[in-house]
Amino acid sequence: MNNNQIRPSLSPEDSAAMLAQLQEKNPQMFARLQAMRPDLTETAYEQLLTSIAASNVGSNGQGKGHGHGHGHSHTHSSTCAHANSQMHFSQPVPEQPEKPDPANMNIVQAVQYNEIERVKQLIESGQSDVNTPDNEGCYLMHWASINNHVELVRYLIAKGAKVDVVGGDLKSTPLHWACRQGCVETFFILVDNGAAIDLPDVNGVQPIHIAAQYGQIKILAYLLGSGVDVDSHDGRGFTPLIYSCIGPSPSYVPLPNSSHVCCTQFLLTFGADINYQEPIRRFTPLHFSINSTNSISFHTLLKNPQINIHLKNSDNLDPSFFARIRQNSDAARVLDERILSSKVNITPKFLQRFVTNEYNRRWLTRFYMFFVLTLIGLSANAYEYNYWIRIIFPIVVIFGCTHLFNYFIFDLYTRDNLAFSYVLSSTILMYVTYWIYLQENKFTIINFIYHFSTVYGLYCVYCCKKLNPGFLNQQTMTIDGNNLTKEKSCIAFARDPRWTLDHFCVTCLIRRPLRSKHCPVDGSCIVKFDHHCNWLNACIGGRNYFYFFRVLIFGTIALFLWMYQALSLIYNDSTQFMIKYLFTQIYDPWFIYMLIITSFNTIWVTLMTTFHFINSICLGITINERLTGFRYSYFRDENTGKFTNPFRKQKFKNFLETFGLFRLMSLFRYTRIDWSQVYDINQINVTKMN
Incomplete structure (x- = not known):
């Protein structure tokens, strides 16, 4: 007989009641149960809500849907009730009822189904009042807001509807409901008409918490840009960062046009406390991301240099051990690698520093x-x-x-330096070998070109690594000649529907110019971003690309000359000795060894040079643009929508710009474009480099 056969069978109501009693009498034990077995609490509450929803649907045809089948709980976020450690107890959506005849709709149904003429008829005839709640305690503004019925919202406000009216089980405002579904237009209509952006519901949850949990990036940008505290606490001491790490429930479906993304990085950039521990169980945001299996937030948190991965919760569990208990093997593996990389356990201790x-x-x-x-x-x-x-x-x-x-x-970081270490080491060894084995007594033009190409190529490598590739910051951001702070940038991003995540960086909090991109290795947006080169361990952008291309050109020349001298030596000696005899008896193994390394380097450097030559001169595009499949809008014709490349027309100009011959560009009357000030493809002809 197994354990399941001897367990008593409890109804959903009894299971939920037992959990509620445990939570009331022994909160610490209930917290441990949530951490160790969240599936128990989740199952009980979901079954209870299912039975309640079914009884409600049977008793009245309305159910709980926002729009009779729109599929949203009337409590703007059942997760905000904090029913469990993940707060993911979304009320099951009842089956969509058949839409009634508009002429027979009551005022709530008319608002839910966006029947604006019926709404006007009922209100203007005096049959309904805009500030009267329905049987569930919700107001017309709630229903219109969560369904993003923009015209209805405007009409209700014009008729005197209160924008901060409190209703529903959680005593929340229409702004809470709009935040949950990402109704950006409705959100700004409410705000522009005086809605409070920091009003809490019955659980202390503010709109910023809901926007963070449900990934409403534009709403969150506006709230933070307007001065809402990034570490605002709800009734349980949870911050927006914790809500972002928890994330929405699996059943959550955002509006089709909403910008639903993970907001963890955005909050961290605004200064959210990454090591904050909530007061009940002492969970950090990292604990919550592990508990919710939120891999995006988890990896984002680990990239932050200020994170402390050794903080323990009230059960004395650090994130690594907690990940094992939650059976999150991926998180446990990454944390173990991070601990090993930190070198905090190195012995002897005097070597740690x-x-x-x-x-x-x-x-x-x-x-x-x-x-x-x-x-x-x-x-x-x-x-x-x-x-x-x-x-x-x-x-x-x-x-x-x-x-x-x-x-x-x-x-995890120094291993990325191995490729550059190989390039630097092999270059030095090849150069020394050339002096010992291939340098002629009489200094020829070939020797001069080889030495110049090698030395100047190394100088260009130095310039690639030391010069600014085109880092963007707040001071470089202007709109219509006005400098933008991060707050102003966030509000402009939130307000302007033309700004998408392609135009705004949630890490740097800036409006990205055309052809720029955020480099995750350097942690900054780069003007005319090309790629992050592992071979040079440097970011390549619009202001150091010509040095990078010179590295390839002069490196290829030096490698070909090295191979030419080596093969000439072998060819001349082969007239006196057999090839096999030369390689086994005459030449040192070191020379043969370096010949193999140089041959390998010649192949991959030549291929890379050819690729960049075609890419930057013939096509006039960056590696980023090519590898992303030309997904950017400026590669599409505005009228036909077909692919077009606006940068390949002037190949000679591309040639001069790629090699950094800017004086010749002005001589041939070509304009050097300042890509840090170009935000639209139509600006190319009018924006010049200062």
């Missing part, structure tokens, strides 16, 4: 790559030792060093 320094890690990673490449070549060149020793020794040493560096140095 040295190895946790970012500058030291970066250069030690470069030294590791240089050491590995050099060791392989020197081991192959050690003739006096046995063949197997020359193979086994570097393998053992590299294996040991890798484990040592992985424990002390490598983390």
Whole structure:
């Protein structure tokens, strides 16, 4: 007999009653039950609500839908009742009843179905009053707001309807209801007519909490831009960041045209307290994101440098252990990697300060790559030792060093530096090898071009990494000649329906110019963003792209000259010796080793140079634009909607701009565009670089 066979069978009402009694008499035990087994509380409450909804539908034909089938609980957010740890007890939607004849509709039905003529008839004839609640305690403004019936909202306000009227089970305002469904037009009509933007409901929930939970980014932008506290507390001490990490219920369906996105990053940029612990169970936002399996919020929180992943809740559970209890294996794995990368458990302790320094890690990673490449070549060149020793020794040493560096140095960020470390190390080794094996006694033009290309290419690498690629900030943002603060930018983004998330960065809180994009590695928006180059560990944008292209051009020239000199040497020697004899008896293994590395570098650098040449000169586009499938609106004809490339017409201009020959551009009367001030494709011909 299994456990399920001996458990007593309880009705939904009895289960919910037992949970309510437990919550009243032993809140701590109830909190632990919520954390350990939220499915129990969720099932009981949902079954109870289902039975209540079914009885209501049977008793009166109206049910609880906002618009007779519109599918919204009349309590603007049943999640705001905080029934469980996830607050996701959405009331089940009853089956959509058949729409009644407008002539027979009462005033509530007419508002729900947006029958404006019927509404006018009932109100103007005196049969209904705009400020009289229905049987459920809700007002006409609530029904019109949550269904985004804009004309009805305007009409009701004109007839004297109160914009801050309180109704429903949660004693909420029409603004609460509009926030839940993302009714942006209705929201601003209410605000413009005096609706309070920080009025709480019976549970202390303000519109900012609802907007954060349901991902209404434009409404949230307006609220924060208007001065609402980013860390506003509801009745239980929950902040908007916690609501964002909880997220909406799985059954939530936003309006088709609403901007429903995760708002966690937006709140963090506005200064939300990432390590805040709510007073009941001491959960942090990270605990809530794990509990709700909100992967977007989870990873967003971990990217923030101020997060403390070691804070424990009232049950003495840190996020890593809590993720295991909640059986969130992905979150547990990521947190374990993060803890290992932090190097806080390194012994001996006196090394912690040295190895946790970012500058030291970066250069030690470069030294590791240089050491590995050099060791392989020197081991192959050690003739006096046995063949197997020359193979086994570097393998053992590299294996040991890798484990040592992985424990002390490598983390989630320094591993991204390995590609650049390889480029830098192999370039130095190739240059030294050229001097030893390929440099002729008489300094020829080929030698001069090789040395110049190598040295100037390294200089361009330095410029790519040190120069500003085109970082955007609040000081560079202007509209109609006026500088914008982050608050003004947020309000402009919220108010202007033409601004979408393609035009606004929720991390930098700025209006993005044309062709710009947020770089997640550098954490900033970049003018004419091209890509983040792992080979150079640098962000490539409109103001350093010509240095990047010069790196490719001069790097390709240097590699081809190196290969030309090496192959010429082999060809000349092959007239006297067999090729096999040359590679086994005459040439050092080091030279052969560097020949292999140089051949590999020549192939991938040449392919990359060719790709960028076609992309930037022939097509005149960025890597970002190409890899995103030309999804941006300026690649579509305004009249036909067909694909068009507005940047490929002037190839000679693209050539001069790609190489950074800006003086020649002015000589040929080409205009250099300041992409930080271009917000529309039609501005290209009128915006010049200062």
